[in-house]
Amino acid sequence: MPELTEAESLRQSLIAEKHAQATRLLQDQGVDCWLTFQREGSDVLLPYVLGVDELVSQSALMIFADGSSVAIVMDYDATVVESLFDEVHAYRSSWREPLQTVLRERNPARIAINYDMYDDGIDGLTHGQYLLLHQALAEIGFADRLESASPITSLVRQIKTPAEVERMRRACEITVHLFDDVTGILKPGMTEFDIYEYLHDQMKAYNVRASWDPAYCPGVMSSKRESGHTPPTRTPLEPGDGLRVDLGVIAEGYASDLMRTWYLAKPGETQPPAEFQRAFDTVRDAIQIAADTLRPGVSGTEVDSAARTYIERAGFEYFHATGHQVGTRAHDGGLLLGPDNVRYGQRSRGTVQEGMTFTLEPVFGPIGLEENVVVNAEGCTYLVPPQREIWVV
Amino acid sequence: MPELTEAESLRQSLIAEKHAQATRLLQDQGVDCWLTFQREGSDVLLPYVLGVDELVSQSALMIFADGSSVAIVMDYDATVVESLFDEVHAYRSSWREPLQTVLRERNPARIAINYDMYDDGIDGLTHGQYLLLHQALAEIGFADRLESASPITSLVRQIKTPAEVERMRRACEITVHLFDDVTGILKPGMTEFDIYEYLHDQMKAYNVRASWDPAYCPGVMSSKRESGHTPPTRTPLEPGDGLRVDLGVIAEGYASDLMRTWYLAKPGETQPPAEFQRAFDTVRDAIQIAADTLRPGVSGTEVDSAARTYIERAGFEYFHATGHQVGTRAHDGGLLLGPDNVRYGQRSRGTVQEGMTFTLEPVFGPIGLEENVVVNAEGCTYLVPPQREIWVV
Numbered sequence: 001m002p003e004l005t006e007a008e009s010l011r012q013s014l015i016a017e018k019h020a021q022a023t024r025l026l027q028d029q030g031v032d033c034w035l036t037f038q039r040e041g042s043d044v045l046l047p048y049v050l051g052v053d054e055l056v057s058q059s060a061l062m063i064f065a066d067g068s069s070v071a072i073v074m075d076y077d078a079t080v081v082e083s084l085f086d087e088v089h090a091y092r093s094s095w096r097e098p099l100q101t102v103l104r105e106r107n108p109a110r111i112a113i114n115y116d117m118y119d120d121g122i123d124g125l126t127h128g129q130y131l132l133l134h135q136a137l138a139e140i141g142f143a144d145r146l147e148s149a150s151p152i153t154s155l156v157r158q159i160k161t162p163a164e165v166e167r168m169r170r171a172c173e174i175t176v177h178l179f180d181d182v183t184g185i186l187k188p189g190m191t192e193f194d195i196y197e198y199l200h201d202q203m204k205a206y207n208v209r210a211s212w213d214p215a216y217c218p219g220v221m222s223s224k225r226e227s228g229h230t231p232p233t234r235t236p237l238e239p240g241d242g243l244r245v246d247l248g249v250i251a252e253g254y255a256s257d258l259m260r261t262w263y264l265a266k267p268g269e270t271q272p273p274a275e276f277q278r279a280f281d282t283v284r285d286a287i288q289i290a291a292d293t294l295r296p297g298v299s300g301t302e303v304d305s306a307a308r309t310y311i312e313r314a315g316f317e318y319f320h321a322t323g324h325q326v327g328t329r330a331h332d333g334g335l336l337l338g339p340d341n342v343r344y345g346q347r348s349r350g351t352v353q354e355g356m357t358f359t360l361e362p363v364f365g366p367i368g369l370e371e372n373v374v375v376n377a378e379g380c381t382y383l384v385p386p387q388r389e390i391w392v393v
Numbered sequence: 394m395p396e397l398t399e400a401e402s403l404r405q406s407l408i409a410e411k412h413a414q415a416t417r418l419l420q421d422q423g424v425d426c427w428l429t430f431q432r433e434g435s436d437v438l439l440p441y442v443l444g445v446d447e448l449v450s451q452s453a454l455m456i457f458a459d460g461s462s463v464a465i466v467m468d469y470d471a472t473v474v475e476s477l478f479d480e481v482h483a484y485r486s487s488w489r490e491p492l493q494t495v496l497r498e499r500n501p502a503r504i505a506i507n508y509d510m511y512d513d514g515i516d517g518l519t520h521g522q523y524l525l526l527h528q529a530l531a532e533i534g535f536a537d538r539l540e541s542a543s544p545i546t547s548l549v550r551q552i553k554t555p556a557e558v559e560r561m562r563r564a565c566e567i568t569v570h571l572f573d574d575v576t577g578i579l580k581p582g583m584t585e586f587d588i589y590e591y592l593h594d595q596m597k598a599y600n601v602r603a604s605w606d607p608a609y610c611p612g613v614m615s616s617k618r619e620s621g622h623t624p625p626t627r628t629p630l631e632p633g634d635g636l637r638v639d640l641g642v643i644a645e646g647y648a649s650d651l652m653r654t655w656y657l658a659k660p661g662e663t664q665p666p667a668e669f670q671r672a673f674d675t676v677r678d679a680i681q682i683a684a685d686t687l688r689p690g691v692s693g694t695e696v697d698s699a700a701r702t703y704i705e706r707a708g709f710e711y712f713h714a715t716g717h718q719v720g721t722r723a724h725d726g727g728l729l730l731g732p733d734n735v736r737y738g739q740r741s742r743g744t745v746q747e748g749m750t751f752t753l754e755p756v757f758g759p760i761g762l763e764e765n766v767v768v769n770a771e772g773c774t775y776l777v778p779p780q781r782e783i784w785v786v
């Protein structure tokens with residue numbers, strides 16, 4: 001056995017927490033087996049089953065309601081799973097017979113697999129893999145035992161264990177350092193592209209990567225531009241411009257997703273123009289209203305509605321959801337804090353639970369402000385202190 | 394429109410090449426429409442349709458046999474697709490009606506979608522997305538027009554256009570620089586972990602990322618250790634040890650996957666021990682034999698067999714395939730240069746075509762040697778010069 005690095009040891013304890021959580025959920029749902037069937041890291045749920053997204057071979061990773069776990073992997077992948085699963089079958093030629101043997105012996109009546117029509121965060125099984133698994137199970141008369149694992153995986157993904165919350169907090173802290181770095185260098189004449197490149201350099205120095213496509217992370221936009229997914233421009237910033245930066249980083253596998261707002265003062269100016277200030281204050285207060293509403297038992301639409309109503313009464317509007325979950329990715333699926341409309345479907349109808357982590361971002365026009373919170377027993381806690389005032393440079 | 398960066402302009406010309414290639418393949422196959430249906434960058438084929446893997450909204454990207462193309466995306470994603478598709482429908486609430494309208498109007502008899510039971514590189518559609526799409530097409534009586542896009546996507550992925558080959562060559566060149574950097578610092582007393590960390594630092598400096606899970610890329614293994622996916626150890630290297638490094642980088646979206654071998658000489662030694670040298674020479678010559686065999690029209694098994702027979706006659710053996718394709722990922726699916734057995738299925742039965750790019754890696758025991766080649770009209774070309782001698786330090 002190779003020596004355990006600290007990172008490897010942290011991975012093992014985090015995965016032990018997640019397997020224990022999955023076992024409880026299987027028992028709650030009366031499901032006998034949660035089966036992740038993947039190759040080449042294809043399943044988005046792999047970080048929760050295994051903690052790494054690199055498992056090359058065709059693999060079947062099973063967690064049973066009695067708390068036991070079985071991994072079927074090709075021989076060269078055995079070391080990746082051996083410390084995390086009770087039983088490892090390392091095959092050289094075919095996964096099919098060992099999988100059929102394990103399932104025949106344990107005879108699970110309900111086998112949950114990773115697909116979901118609406119939530120990409122738990123829709124990990126590809127259609128080709130589904131056909132392959134279905135064929136193998138049909139051969140032993142088990143094909144009709146397959147069902148969607150959504151009731152289990154949805155909560156495995158959404159409810160963070162203590163080790164996961166600590167990783168997310170760390171990602172947020174690094175993001176705040178990066179925002180401070182921007183404050184240190186920001187001045188008129190710089191372009192959005194300059195700041196974008198500077199942040200990429202700093203992210204390398206901090207040993208973190210972007211939470212979404214690095215072509216769009218960070219999003220750097222002057223107040224002259226509308227919102228949207230557009231690359232940074234090379235137009236110099238001028239005194240009198242606002243600036244918003246949308247930035248998330250992944251540190252040790254967990255993501256942040258924050259936005260901050262600056263204002264470049266004109267000579268003699270000590271504060272931003274009244275209308276810019278009023279827009280910022282409205283967003284800031286809407287975020288606090290959302291945070292005050294967010295607690296176990298409320299629905300996603302209630303939180304959305306609290307923030308949206310406040311924004312609209314102030315004469316502004318926004319069309320996206322008030323917040324989404326963050327986890328191993330910036331957009332982490334699951335319960336949304338959004339309206340109940342055709343665009344978002346029913347994703348906001350569910351109820352908030354302790355351990356969920358959300359963004360709060362009821363933003364519009366020139367204002368970039370987005371906070372990350374974790375739901376606790378009575379309400380929610382900011383992972384890092386929220387921005388309360390525009391940063392004037 | 395934001396100013397086009399050079400990277401953006403290169404992306405547009407590469408994607409234009411890929412769309413033209415897809416159109417020819419649709420015509421060859423008599424298929425009317427290739428439909429990529431995805432959300433949140435979920436489809437592995439997105440780099441070929443779009444060149445970026447960040448398209449957040451539920452999207453339908455269609456290429457038709459007449460050469461026209463249509464994208465249906467949510468409004469905020471419109472800028473990502475507008476320069477690449479002839480027709481863009483930006484929706485605010487639902488993708489369903491615009492998709493149904495476009496399909497009804499164009500009335501394609503055969504609609505190819507991205508799933509495959511055996512090749513993960515073209516198995517991009519998730520099972521949940523399949524169910525969602527099937528439901529939407531059933532509403533307009535089109536569900537039975539769906540079929541696997543494998544005959545098209547398999548070649549879109551495997552046959553590289555000139556712009557793609559240039560990007561892969563660049564990734565290989567950077568990898569060679571990184572190997573040279575290792576030669577510059579390697580000495581007894583260093584650990585595998587030291588070299589692993591050093592290469593991560595250098596990869597950051599070169600602005601490239603690992604081609605596979607950075608926990609295992611680079612793979613750094615002393616000759617004392619068996620092959621396999623194991624993390625680097627902290628045991629110091631000693632004079633008399635061999636060292637192999639398995640390293641791939643992604644630069645501008647395209648990957649390399651190379652291996653090199655060093656030997657740490659004992660005092661007074663000018664060359665490695667005879668047995669180590671013989672093992673290296675055997676692999677080196679087997680690679681050249683594979684390269685001499687590799688040309689349009691041969692099967693993957695023929696190339697594998699040529700190298701494997703040579704290795705076995707020399708008294709060695711290896712259990713993996715002789716080579717796999719490289720592209721936007723290190724393990725890129727498609728035709729394999731491997732044996733025709735249960736482990737690899739029928740993946741090596743197809744025939745080699747011009748424009749395919751392979752690794753050649755008939756390695757065993759303490760030797761790390763892996764080259765990357767592109768198939769041309771008569772044979773194949775190394776993307777960078779192969780290693781011919783053990784690097785002694």
